[in-house]
Amino acid sequence: MRKKILFTAVAAVFLITGCSKQPSLENAQNANNNTMQMQSEQNQSNANESVNTQNAEVQTQTIPGAASVSAITNNQEFAKKVANIVIYFNFDKYNIRPDQWPKVEKLAKILKSNSSNYTIRIEGNCDEWGTEEYNYALGLKRANTVKNALIKLGVNPKKLTIISYGELNPVCTAHAKWCWRLNRRDNFTYLP
DSSP, X not given: XXXXXXXXXXXXXXXXHHHSSOOOHHHXXXXXXXXXXXXXXXXXXXXXHXXXXXXXXXXXXXXXXXXXXXXXXXHHHHHHHHHTOOEEOOTTOOSOOGGGHHHHHHXXXXXXXXXXXXXXXXXXXXXXXXXXXXXXXXXXXXXXHHHHHHHHTTOOGGGEEEEEEETSSOSOOSSSHHHHHHHSEEEEEEEO
């Protein structure tokens, strides 16, 4: 019996609410406009979500070349640090002077701090005194002395190479003692 009463009450509610209003053209247009507005808002929301998702993907992706630009900048700074160190020698000598040892230690520290794949060219140079062959040999001895010192200070020998320019690469061309002193040196060049 209770089921019949409940069923009758539910049916009456549906009949009353369903039949109380007659559909009108104005109500249909309003309903259609509301539906279209809701769809437009939904589409706009979906478009915004899509754009936000794409922006998030772009932000998480690395820009091609950004890492290489940073690496190039770091390499340029490293090359400048290495090139700014010059080790000078006495006339007709290839042993490292005591006043030049701090430069060798500084260079070793710089080279050990860079873990990238590189080579440093140690360039031996001489003044104009002596024959070309003698100066070439002396330049090699100067470069080799610094190379061995760097290796003893912990620099990887595979990252070092030597060359001699002899007297062919002067930084000063005046014929004076102060100028010749500047040409008896080792320079360092970064080779990527």
